[in-house]
Each structure stands twice: as C-alpha cells, then as structure tokens.
Amino acid sequence: MTDFDIGLDLDALIEMTVNAAQIEDGVNPRLVMARSKTAVPVAMLQTDGVNQRSGVWTEEEETFLRENLGVLSMEEIAAALGRTATAVKIRWTRKGYHAPSKQPGDIVANKAGKMLGMCVKKVIRLIDMGVMPGRAIPGKRNIHVVDRFQLLRWCVQPANWIYLKVHRIKDQRIRRLVEMRQERWDDAWWTTGQVAKHYGLTSVTVINRRIREGHLPAIRWDNWYVLRSDALQQTFYRGKGGATGDAFMVLAAAVGIPSDYIDMLRNEPKERSWNHLRYLVSKRKVKPLIIGYHLPVQQRGKLLFADWRDVRGRFPTLCRTVEKFKDGRALSHIDRQYLRGIMRSWARWYGLDALAQRLNWAQAALDEALRGFYQELLDHGVDPFGDKQR
Numbered sequence: 001m002t003d004f005d006i007g008l009d010l011d012a013l014i015e016m017t018v019n020a021a022q023i024e025d026g027v028n029p030r031l032v033m034a035r036s037k038t039a040v041p042v043a044m045l046q047t048d049g050v051n052q053r054s055g056v057w058t059e060e061e062e063t064f065l066r067e068n069l070g071v072l073s074m075e076e077i078a079a080a081l082g083r084t085a086t087a088v089k090i091r092w093t094r095k096g097y098h099a100p101s102k103q104p105g106d107i108v109a110n111k112a113g114k115m116l117g118m119c120v121k122k123v124i125r126l127i128d129m130g131v132m133p134g135r136a137i138p139g140k141r142n143i144h145v146v147d148r149f150q151l152l153r154w155c156v157q158p159a160n161w162i163y164l165k166v167h168r169i170k171d172q173r174i175r176r177l178v179e180m181r182q183e184r185w186d187d188a189w190w191t192t193g194q195v196a197k198h199y200g201l202t203s204v205t206v207i208n209r210r211i212r213e214g215h216l217p218a219i220r221w222d223n224w225y226v227l228r229s230d231a232l233q234q235t236f237y238r239g240k241g242g243a244t245g246d247a248f249m250v251l252a253a254a255v256g257i258p259s260d261y262i263d264m265l266r267n268e269p270k271e272r273s274w275n276h277l278r279y280l281v282s283k284r285k286v287k288p289l290i291i292g293y294h295l296p297v298q299q300r301g302k303l304l305f306a307d308w309r310d311v312r313g314r315f316p317t318l319c320r321t322v323e324k325f326k327d328g329r330a331l332s333h334i335d336r337q338y339l340r341g342i343m344r345s346w347a348r349w350y351g352l353d354a355l356a357q358r359l360n361w362a363q364a365a366l367d368e369a370l371r372g373f374y375q376e377l378l379d380h381g382v383d384p385f386g387d388k389q390r
Contacts, residue, residue, distance in 0.1 A: 057091065065091060109134070109144040112151060117168030126163060156181045162189050162225040188228040192218075195226055199236040206236060206264050213334040215317050233316060236265065247293040249273050250286055254297040254306035255315065256345030258337050298349075305349040308342060309388045318342075322385055325370070336365040343373050346384045352377070 061081050065088065068077055078085040109127065112134075113120040124144050126132035133154055134146035154160055155174050158181070166182070169175035192204040192211075201207070210216040211224055216234060218224045245266060252262045259274035266273060280286050281302055290297050296310045312319050321335045322342075331339070340359055347356035355376055363369055377384065 106145040107148050107151070109146065112146045115151075115169070115171040115174065116155070116164060117170050118165075122163075131160070131163065152177070158182075158185050158187065158189075159219075162219060162221050189225045190228050190231055192224045192226065195231045195234075198231065199234075201236055201267055203267070206267055209264060210234065210317075214332050215320070215334065235314070235316060236267070243289065243292070246276070246280060246285075247289045247295060249277055250280070250289050250304065251295050251297060251306060251311065251314065253277055254295075254304035254345070255308045255311065255318070256338075256341035256343070257315070257318070258341045261334065261337060261341075300349075303348055305345060307388070308384075326385060331367055331370075333365075336367070336370060339370050340365050340373075342384050343370070343377060346377060346382055350380070350382050352380060352382070355380075 064081065065077060068080075075085050078088045081088065107115075109123040110120045113123045116123070123132065123134075123146070124142075127134035127136070127144050127146065132146065133150040134144055137143040137145060152174060155164065155169075156177050161178075161182075164178070166175065166178050169178065190198075192207045195207050196202075196204045207216065207226075208224065211218045211226075216226060217230050218226045249262055249266065252265065253259070253273075257265075259277070260270060262268075262273040263270055280289070281304075286297075286299055286304065289295065290299065295306070297304055297306045299305075308315065308318055308322070318338055321331075321338045324331060324335060325339055344356050344359040347353070347359060355373065359373060374385065
C-alpha cells in the first residue's frame with residue numbers, strides 16, 4: 001500500500017488539498033465542507049499548525065461587509081463570507097468601518113425621538129408598523145435606526161401629521177419646514193370629536209359607524225383621524241329636529257333607506273324613526289310635510305315613494321353605493337342594506353308585493369341575491385338604478 005492509498009481517488013485527494021489550504025487561510029471549516037464536492041471527513045482537513053492565520057480579504061468581501069453592516073447580523077455576514085463572527089467584527093473594527101448603528105446618514109430611534117419631541121417607544125412602534133421610514137438593526141439589542149433625510153421628508157408630509165405634535169418638535173429645521181408646509185396646506189386633520197362638534201352631534205357613534213362601514217375615510221392612531229375635506233362631504237342630521245327632522249325622515253323612508261339607518265343618520269335610538277313615521281302616517285301628518293317642504297315624495301295610503309335620483313345631493317353615500325353596485329365592486333354591509341331598501345321601495349310602489357316580501361329576507365342582502373332581484377325588477381320593466389330620462 002502506498003502513502004496515498006487511503007481509499008480516495010485523485011479528484012478527492014485534490015479536493016482535500018484545496019480544502020485544507022482554505023482552512024489554513026482562515027476560511028470557516030463548516031463553510032469549506034458545505035462547498036466541498038466530495039464527502040471528506042473534517043478530521044482529514046485539520047492542519048498541523050495550532051494557530052491559523054486569518055484569510056486574505058478580497059475586494060468583493062470588503063464590499064459585502066461594508067454594504068451589509070447594519071443590514072445583516074454579524075452571524076449572517078460571517079456565514080455568507082465563510083468566516084467567523086469574531087473575524088468579521090475584528091475586520092470592520094480594524095478597517096474603521098462605521099458600526100451597524102452608526103452608518104452614515106442614519107440616526108438611532110432614541111435621537112430621532114428627541115428631535116421630534118416624542119418617546120423612543122413611539123418611534124420604534126412607528127418603524128415596526130412601517131409608518132416611519134427606518135429599520136431594526138439585526139441583533140439582540142433592539143436598536144432601530146432612521147435615515148436622517150428620509151425622516152425629514154416624512155415629517156413634512158401631511159399624511160404623517162397625525163403622529164406628530166408640531167409644538168413639541170425640538171429640531172428647529174424640521175419644525176420650521178413643517179410649519180411652512182402647514183401654512184400652505186388647505187386641509188386639516190380632525191378627530192371624530194371635532195367632526196361631531198362641527199355637525200352639532202352629541203356623540204361620535206354615528207361617525208365611528210360610518211368609518212367602520214368604509215363610508216368615511218379615516219386613519220387610526222389611538223383615535224380616528226379624518227381629513228376635514230372628507231368630513232365636510234358627509235351629511236348628518238340631529239335628532240329631535242321638529243318638523244324639519246320629520247320631513248327628512250319622510251324623505252329618507254320614501255327613498256328606501258332602512259329605518260335603522262335613518263336612526264343612525266338622525267342620531268336617534270334604534271326604532272325611534274320607524275315608530276315616529278307610523279305615528280305621522282296614522283295621524284295624516286305626512287301630506288302637510290310633503291307640501292310644506294316641497295318633498296319629491298308620492299303617497300298612496302301608507303306607502304311612500306321617492307326616486308333617489310331626484311335627491312342625489314341629500315344622500316351622497318347612497319349615490320356612491322349605487323355606483324359601486326353598477327360597477328360590480330365589493331359591497332359593505334351598509335351598502336347591501338341601502339340597495340335592498342331601494343329595491344324594496346320600488347317593488348312595493350309598482351305592485352310587486354311578492355318580490356318586496358322576499359326582499360325582507362336576510363339572505364336577500366347577499367351580493368348575488370341582490371343582483372338577482374335587480375334582474376327581476378328589470379324583467380318587470382322597473383329599473384331603480386338606471387340613468388333617469390330627463
């Protein structure tokens with residue numbers, strides 16, 4: 001048996017020699033084995049020397065290290081380069097590279113918080129939510145950093161002002177830029193309480209309901225925040241409005257808005273509008289309201305009817321709902337109730353009592369069912385959602 005007759009072919013012997021040389025140069029033995037084309041025992045790759053010199057760093061490795069400090073953890077960088085985490089740390093320290101949390105242009109969350117006058121926990125929360133531009137430094141220390149210039153751009157965007165209290169901003173440059181931008185902005189962020197105050201409502205219940213139903217755009221940050229421009233497009237009616245409130249209730253019922261939602265619009269307790277409308281009908285007080293307030297409402301006995309297309313400006317939410325239905329877009333729960341109410345009102349007025357009765361069923365509020373009912377109305381020559389002929 002020769003010195004080389006150890007059960008290995010020539011290719012394996014060459015592979016072993018190359019691997020041993022890599023380990024001598026300081027490459028991680030585990031990475032060498034992972035890259036090896038042949039299964040060579042680790043013991044056969046051990047060098048005679050006790051102290052191994054660190055490998056020569058290539059330009060590609062240097063570039064990878066610089067670009068990934070603060071992006072990958074020491075362990076991840078070491079694994080990618082086939083070196084130990086200790087070797088990586090020694091390398092960037094010797095070369096004078098910036099520490100992961102001190103990269104050029106980056107500031108730590110604690111400093112960002114002091115600049116903006118907010119708690120560092122709030123800054124970290126905003127970063128983790130993806131609201132504020134920043135990232136967590138890999139590792140166990142829970143360090144977050146923000147790019148200084150991205151932070152400046154973030155602060156002057158109106159969409160982000162719900163997270164800031166301008167009077168608390170300590171950085172004078174940022175504060176002045178935000179104040180200048182606010183002076184040029186022709187809108188404002190309102191809380192639900194401010195919306196309620198503007199409309200003279202006694203609570204925010206109806207506002208929160210519209211937000212949940214998707215009819216009033218809002219952003220959640222401890223409270224709901226609404227753009228003033230969006231809030232001013234809404235229509236709210238206060239309860240106990242005397243004859244004016246009664247006139248609105250008659251019009252809404254004639255259009256087909258369900259009584260629960262009339263209660264919501266008028267900020268009344270549940271079933272209050274339904275019971276009061278029955279009272280007005282029984283006492284023959286509806287006709288005077290129609291005449292006195294010039295309502296486009298027709299009355300036949302206990303039946304009331306109004307074409308929603310004649311009062312578009314009074315019910316903007318209803319108009320948006322019909323457009324969504326016609327476009328085939330997704331419908332919310334309140335959308336379905338509005339559509340069902342309109343079709344039921346039309347079915348009753350045009351003598352389609354059986355269809356009107358089926359529209360009372362709970363399953364009638366399903367999207368597919370609503371389209372089926374609409375087709376039935378069309379088959380009878382009744383089109384509540386078509387373009388009205390002038």
